[in-house]
Amino acid sequence: MHRITTDIYLILGENDPLFPPDTTIRLAEEHILTLQCSQILRQTGHGIETSKEAIELLYQLVSKTVCSPF
Numbered sequence: 001m002h003r004i005t006t007d008i009y010l011i012l013g014e015n016d017p018l019f020p021p022d023t024t025i026r027l028a029e030e031h032i033l034t035l036q037c038s039q040i041l042r043q044t045g046h047g048i049e050t051s052k053e054a055i056e057l058l059y060q061l062v063s064k065t066v067c068s069p070f
Helices: 021-031 052-065
Strands: 008-013 035-041
Touching (some): 021 035
Parallel strands (some): 008 035
């Protein structure tokens, strides 16, 4: 994990049984040097790729970090 050079943004579901947010964030903070932020989506479980809230958050993160005005 220490060889990752890309910025990492975590989006987690509050009720995810496979990747519990507290444990996942703790491990990410310990092992991912390029972790930029973590967001927990309330009332969301595993499979956030279908969540409108997650898609909107992802769009906002990408727009801020990748897309800049010319």
